[in-house]
Amino acid sequence: MRKTLFIIILILTLSMLNTAYAKSFPDVNKDSNLQEAAGLLSGYKIMEGYPDGSFKPDKYVTRAEMAKIVTVAAGWFEYSKNMTSVYEDMNGHWAESYVELANVMNIVKGISPNLYGPDNLIKFEEAYTMVIRLLGYTDESLGGYWPQNYYQKALELNLFKNIDTTKEFASRRDVSIMIYNALSMNMVSVKDNKITQTNKPLLTMLGKKETRNVNIGDLKIESFDLTDYLFNKWDVYYDIKGNIVYLTNPSYNEFSGKVTSLLSNRVIFVTDDYGNVSAFQLSNVSIVINGEKGNFNDLEDSRIKIVYKNDSFNGDVIGIIAYKETDVVVVDKDNLYKEGSKSFAGKNLPVKSNYEINYNKLHISGDAQALQDIRENDVVYFYETKESNKTTALRLIVLRKQTDGTVTNVQSENNNTFYTVNNISYKTGSSFISTEKASVNDEVKLILDKNNNIIKINILSYGKKPTTFGIVLSASNSKNNSASARIFDEKGNLKTYSLADNSNVVKVTEDGSDLLKQTSLKKNDFVKFDPVSGGSVKIIDFVPSPHYIAYNYNEHDRTLSNGYRISSDTFIIYESNGKYQLLHPSQLDTYLEGKAVVGSNGHVDALYLSKGIKSASNVEIPPETPQNYSGKFYSMIKGITKINDTTSHIQFFENSNVFSVSNTSAAGKSAPSLLNNYIKADIVNGVITGLERVTPETDRVKITQVYSTQMQIDSITYMEYADNIAVYICTTDKTGNVIAFKAGSKSDLKSGSTVQLYDLYGNFDGIIDVAIVYN
Structure with a gap:
């Protein structure tokens, strides 16, 4: 079943590349007669689809909808604006203008002198009557009795071709095909009830049709993307302004699939979505990739459409249209489309x-049809041109495939990691974005790619139980940075920690374009957590302490008068006038007041005291704990605190450690001048034994x-960057001082961004390893 599911997903994803740019509807693709009619009428905006991409061919048409259809089909759309209707039930109705114009032109009539009945389903005879009137025929010129007179004329004109005429009401399919058939029929004029042929088909009210070849020069046309129609001869429909609206009826053969092999003698093998393999001999034919000229070697691993005459292997290939993936992005909040943006x-x-x-x-297809529909965590595949100054065509395929659950197994093999979630094993794919490694019992959201492999893991909550007791001395919320x-x-140890957004003590909410990071922790809360030497604390739980303590204490058996027990494992903290001290049971006096976390069998696991320390004990708050770290890293200085005349403490962005530096050393003397610079420590x-400003490859430049x-x-220079390029987001205040510096991702490298680029590794090979994006 799993293999079958994967094949279905892959076929659906790949088939998105075979869709022509003229509007098509999945619910009409098996009806060739309707497919042609719906495509053409949609191009002329006579009958369009629904927001979900469907056409709904079996849905019945209302009298209001029919009035709009015939008005637009007559080419009168512009004249229908701001008209008011004589019918009482049309006042304020969305179709008021259409009904009135069609009424004035004698195409529609009301159900009574004062009522039109806009929301009534249109009867079949009413529908074909309106279409016949659209061609110019009148009640008087046809003679006889309605509806038989109009029915006979419709039969004579072959208006009912490919339609079932036995229905009571007309469906969207019926109306589409009737209008489509009528477009090729000549209009008539009537004078004194005499019918005269105009020799002008109804289509001339909307535009024209011609049969012609589509070539590479047509890619310059801005009003229609002809990429998918290149190298073939088509029936081309134009609107009244000369803009292309629809193409159909290709003269030459086409074969679509994925290139599976390229041979040096210019033979290629192409496999379609059903596993059929065809070989093609290519001479010096034109090749277009992603909407611009390409070459033979670039066809490898691309999706292509081959246009050929009779024998594809003996030189009858006319041209090749190819689409090749250039990038894949997992959309984050910062990547969501902003209205009006050109990127x-x-x-x-x-x-x-x-x-x-x-x-x-x-062109956007897949699980979104517009930029505004693309959501956070969607996987977007890009098919880009390589133009330097501007983009003339862009294709996106959006995949929204995710699974939530608990990790029950993790295994690594051949540079891949396999995660079992909901009894299914998923592996990391070639485009996997490494953020943090999930562990057994973590609650995760797996973002999957088109091959059903993991492209990104979002850890929703951590399954590991924390091990270390602590007490909160203070806590801070943040906007856009970390709590x-x-x-x-x-x-x-006393330390200020950044709290991970997905930890159990942080809530993230949106405030316009900002993210509010709010922690539930407050002063003197007990927590259990896993301390970290760098980065943010992820595994942390608030520990309730509901037991108020006001009891005598027996230091000999370490029991309180209510029976609670204290041991050397008890975390005991004493506060006086804002100063804290870690205590041993031997320092406790005979009477205690405070609050406690009580575990099994009455054992006090953690104890906060406001009274109960022996008078001989000194109370003082310890300094922030410097870290015993050795090595080097790159960052920006967050703050410098002078401890005394000989020593200062330095903290760096993206690193919660506190490091010491001698005030008389070269590093200590240079530290203040290195603020707001990217440095090596x-x-x-x-x-800290050394601080050095890192020389960038560029000044601050725009991408x-x-x-x-x-x-x-x-707009001039091309810079190559590493696959694992490190990206940081740097925020400065109005004076240029750095106020935030955090890790980003490749998706933060955007057109228009201001960046500074660094080549740190590879013996100065010119490949950019670090990019700092400035806000």
Whole structure:
């Protein structure tokens, strides 16, 4: 079953690349007569689909809808605006203008002198009567009695071709095919009840049709994307302004599939979605990839459409249309489309010659049909052109496939990690975005790619139980940065920690374009957590302490008068006038007041005291604990605190450690001048021995365009970047001082962003390893 599901997903994803740009509807694709009619009528906006992408061919048409259909089919749409109807039941109705115009032109009539009945289903005879009148025929010119006179004329004109005439009401299918048939019929004029042929088909009210070849030069047309129609001869429909609206009836053969092999003698093997393999011999034929000229070698692993005459292997191939994936992005909150923007997820959107967005050349398919429909955690596959100054065409395929559950098994094999969730094993794919490794019992959301492999893991909550008691001395919320808490733990360490957004003590809410990070922790709350030497605390739980203590204490058997027991394992903290001290049971006096966390068998696991310390004990708050770390890292200085004349403490962004530095050392003297710079720090046993500003490859520059392995800066220079490029987001205040510095991702490298680029590794090979994006 799992293999079958994967094949279905893959076929559906790949089939998105075979869809022509003229509007098509999945619920009419098995009805060839309706498929042609719906495509053409949609192109002329006579009958369009629904927001969910369907056409709903079996849905009955109302009298109001029919009035609009015949009005638009007559080419009178512009004249229908702001008209008011003589019918009482049309006042304020959405179709009021259409009904009135059709009434004035004698195409529709009311159900009574004063009523039109707009929301009544239209009867079949009413529908074909309106279509016959649309061609110019009148009640008087036909003679006889209605509806028989109109029925006979419809038969004579073959209006009912491919339609079942036995129905009481007309469906969208019936009306579509009647209008489609009528477009090729000549209109008539009537004078003194005499019918005269005009020799002008109804289509001339909307535009025209011609049969012609589509070539590469047609890619310059801005009003319609002809990429998918290249190298073939088509019936081309135009509107009254000369813009293409629909193409149909290709003259040459086409074969679509994925290129599975390229041979040096220019033979390619193509496999379609059903496993059929065909070989094609290519001479010097034209090749277009993602809407621009390409070459033979670039066809590898692409999806292609081959246009050929009779024998594809003996040189009759005319041209090749190919689509090749250039990038894949998992959309985060920052990547969501912002109305009016000319870029999305760091990619330029196609624009016209006047630099307005060209939606005719922007094609979005899959689980979203518009930029506004793309959600956080959607996987978006990009098919881009490589133009340097602007984008003329862009194709996106959106995949929304996720699964939530608990990790029950984790295994690694051949550079892949396998996670079992909901009894199904998923492996990390080639495009996997490494954020943090999930563990057994973690609650996760797996973001899956088109191959049903993991592309990203979001940990919703951690399954590991924390091990260390602590007490919160203070806690802070944040806007866009991390919430934090200053915690004094059972080992006597005092440290300010950043709290992970997905930890159990943080709630993230949206406030306009900002993210509010709010922690539930407050002063003197007990917590159990796993301390970290760097990064944010992820595993942390609030520990309720509902037991108020006001009892005598027996230091010999370490019991309170209510029976609670204290041991050397009890985390005991004493506060006086804002100063805290970690206590041993031997320091407790004979009477205790405070609050306690009581575990099994009456054991006091944690105890906060406001009274009960022996008078000989000193109470003082310990300093922030420097870290015994050795090594080097790159970051920006967050703050410098002078402890005394000889020593200062330095903290870095994206690192919760506190490091010491000698005020008289070169590092200590240079530290203040290195604020607001990207620096390299050398650390030995928690002491900073060296600080050095890192020289960037560029000054702060603007990104023009981002490709899969390169970025263009300032519209001129191309810079290659590493697959594992480290991206940081740097926020400055109005004076230019850095107020935030956090890790980002490749998706933060966007057109228009201001960046500074660094080549740190690879013996200065010119490949960018670090990019800092400035806000």
